[in-house]
Amino acid sequence: MTNWYTADTHFGHENVIPFCGRPFRNTGHMDTVLIENLWSKVEPEDDLWILGDFAFGSKAKEADYLAAIFGQLPGARKHLIVGNHDLDPTLALPWDSISHLAEVRDGPKKQAHTLCHYPMITWNHARRDALQLFGHVHNNWWGSRNSVNVGVDVWDFMPVRFEDITRRAKSLPVNKHWQDVEHNAKAL
Template identity: 75%
Template structure:
């Protein structure tokens, strides 16, 4: 079993294509590519964590449309960490879990990492090398060494694993305020 992470899919959202310079003809094309990319990586025994903004726009208000997309999602379990664009029809889908904030054990030390739609400056176990995964900012910020953007706009429109995240995190700078909020921990 592998945990896969992604955020800001914005299924059905025509305007996100222009807002984030996504390389799609229209929302239908974007939805198909996102589903194909998920299915290419997430296995039948895996967990899929969507860190907010599953769907948005006129299509997202149509329950049958997003139910059809949801049913195409791969994985044994599907989890939603609620984002600012997740409303009634999205919340009514049969997710295995729905939360504003989640902690997931992952990585070689099986450590709890914090998942939130929004980037955070500190979180539970942050001083003990626990990471935070987020979305919300699309392609505006990759994150910092310990708080990493898992959104589709910065990961080639595909989900990522803990190993992918850690590899990118090692190349990112520390948050400038880290010493203010977690003095004496990481350098």
């Protein structure tokens, strides 16, 4: 079983295409590619973590549309970390879990890492090399050494595994505010 992470899919949201420079003709094209990309990675026994903004726009209020998209998601378990655009119809879908913040054990040490739709400066176990995974900022910021954007806009519209995230984290700069909030902690 593998955990797969993604954020800011914005299924059905026409305006996100020009807003983020997404290479899609329309929402139908975008939705199809995002679903195909999920299926290319996520196996039937895997967990899929969507870190907010599953759908947006007028279609995000249509229960039938949302159910059709949700029904196409791969994986054994589907989890939603609530984002600012996740409305009641999205929250009513049969997710295996829904929360605003979660700690998920992953990686070789099976350490608890923090998931939130929003980037954070510090979190539980941050001093012990725990990462924070987020979305929300689309392609505006990839993150820092210990807080990584898992949104589709910075991962070629693909879900990512913890191994992918840690590899990217090592290439990102240390958060310039790390010492402000975690005095005397080693810079990750």
